[in-house]
Amino acid sequence: MKRASFAADPARSRGREFPENRDGTRGPRSEFQRDRDRIIHSIAFRRLRSKTQVFIAPDGDHYRTRLTHSLEVAQIGRVIARALGLDEDLTEALCLAHDIGHPPFGHAGEKALSHATLRHGGFDHNAQTLRTLMRLESPYCGHPGLNLTWDLLEGLAKHNGPKPADNWALEELDAEFDLELDRWPSLEAQVAAVADDIAYDNHDIDDGLRAGFLELEQLLALDFVADQWRMVERRFPDAPHDRKLRELIRGQIGIMVNDVIEHTQSQIEGIVALEEIRGAGKNLSGFSSGMAAQERSLKRFMYDNLYYHPEQLATAENARDVVARLYAAYEQEEGLLNQDWHEALPEGEPARSRHIADFIAGMTDRFAIDQYARIYGRRPEGLSNV
Template sequence: MTRASYAADPAHSRGREFALDERATRGPRSAFQRDRDRIVHSIAFRRLRHKTQVFVAPDGDHYRVRLTHSLEVAQIGRTIARALGLDEDLTEALCLAHDIGHPPFGHAGEEALNGALAGHGGFDHNAHTLRTLMRLESPYCDHEGLNLSWELLEGLAKHNGPVIEPSWALAELDAMCPLALRDWPSLEAQVAALADDIAYDNHDIDDGLRAGFLVLDDLLMLDFVADQFREVERRFPDAPRERQLRELVRGQIGLMVNDLIGETQARLAGGGIETIAQVRAAGRALVGFSPELEARERTLKAFLYERLYFHPEQRATAERARAVIERLFAALAADPAQMPPSWHEALPAREPQRSRHIADFIAGMTDRYAIDTYHRLFGEIPEGLRNV
């Protein structure tokens, strides 16, 4: 497919933090294809298969985890990118990498680490994604990190828009590899951010209904969802309810994707956007939903927070998970020798680097490794961390 003039072009990439030895290139891949492949082959990406998406350490094989969510985001992102003439490989790489910085137990783990580092700059999973990819995951002999393209790093740093006050982690990395944090990111990064919203808005409905935390009758109080479901019933009146619900989710995703493509094309045409420089200087997001669907999406998010994410059982599980991470941090801070030798031997002597190093170790844990480490340190398995 022809690349649009406002798309990111791997042939004109701003390069990488560390220069590549072109003699060592493997296969006919663009810069962004190499980014995607480095992410897919990383340990940090593999760990996402055992990290919380909505439900903590789920026993059921059918529930989503960070890895399956990231794959679903990438599928949606590539579809949108192709329709808009954007670089699909960069979009896919951004989608696959966007959640790598999440600690065990999702946002509960993030809150615990943020509290543990309250006097040392705090913890933010978005910045930790960059920290992981640029420093912590270092499989190469001649440089730190995965040495990804500037466009990928910029997109991960700013996928939610310009960053005016970066966290300590992002500020440190930006000082070493300037990412133009105050500019708007590429359209590929903007697509990745909205593909994430589309995926979790709808797939969390699927998982919530499956787990019994959401009730269809409550969901149908949202008029636009009820309209979709009535259409499903009209088309498939004799289908089992489970299949009708899956069709509802697919229909919702299609509706949101088509709306976003149409609205984005209108914004690009209306703004006379022809180059990526104009995208960065636009002063606003160019990828987005129509005003009507944007309002509906906000309503859906509010519903999911009230009925699913803040469900009493979910909140109780999250509180227990947060306590696990708090106790792990305190125990490792008191006796760092409990960390693996490679981590203990690299422990900085001074603060804030010392506490940040311990947080790096914990943030890389999967849910089950955190539970196993807790068991090893305290001689007990934390109860109530699996609610599905």
């Protein structure tokens, strides 16, 4: 599809924080393709394969992790971007990178790090994504970080809209590479945000059903789901039940994607330039009002029946305790840190505490469990909720 006039253009990118001189040996790629490839090849991205999405330390191989979730978000994002004539590579890169700042055990781990570092500025996974990409993940000889384009970084910083620099990490990075936090991001960033919603709204249902935390009868209390289920039953009356459930999920994703495309097209009618997107004063890509109401109902259902399920909460509390105890151990006995991290440990605060938080935030679930066992002489219990 032809590139829309309001799409982000890699040839007109605002550049990178650190200038790069290339010799032409790395292939004929656009700036946004380079961003995507740097993310895919990063250690931080590979670690997502063993970080919690919903179910902590699952025994089965079929549940989503942060990595598989990010890949699914990228697939949805590319479909929407292509339909709208946007830059697919920038959209994909944003989708792939959006969860890189999550610590082990998902939001339970984030809660523990936030509490542990409260006196030193706290912890925020969105800001940690930027911190990881701009400072911590440093495979290049000439500069810190992955040195991604301004266009990608500003999309990660404010994919949900203008954002104050209300976190120390974001404030520091914005001061060094101005991300214009008070303006709306590109349409590619807006698409990445709604693609994330579509992916986890539906794939968390799939995992919840598989784990037995959700029952179809519960879901059918939602009109949106009930309508789709009746359609599946009419089309495939003799299909096995598990296949019907997967068809239900696929159908819901398709309907949501089509809704976003149609609604966004109506919102951007008459817009011809990217600067009009940034200056629109509102989100231009998202659900229609009707679909937005249904999606909010679905989210409330998921919180009531899955995310806040008693077993989920109990497991999350055990995971939070693991991260809290790891932080306390490293804080009290810095020699427990891995050698490279120990050697780089700052002496003064708040840098020292933030360094420890950086170390823990980069851990996978498995590595955090192994470190806990090494320090405390036993493996933590109650960390599998499926």
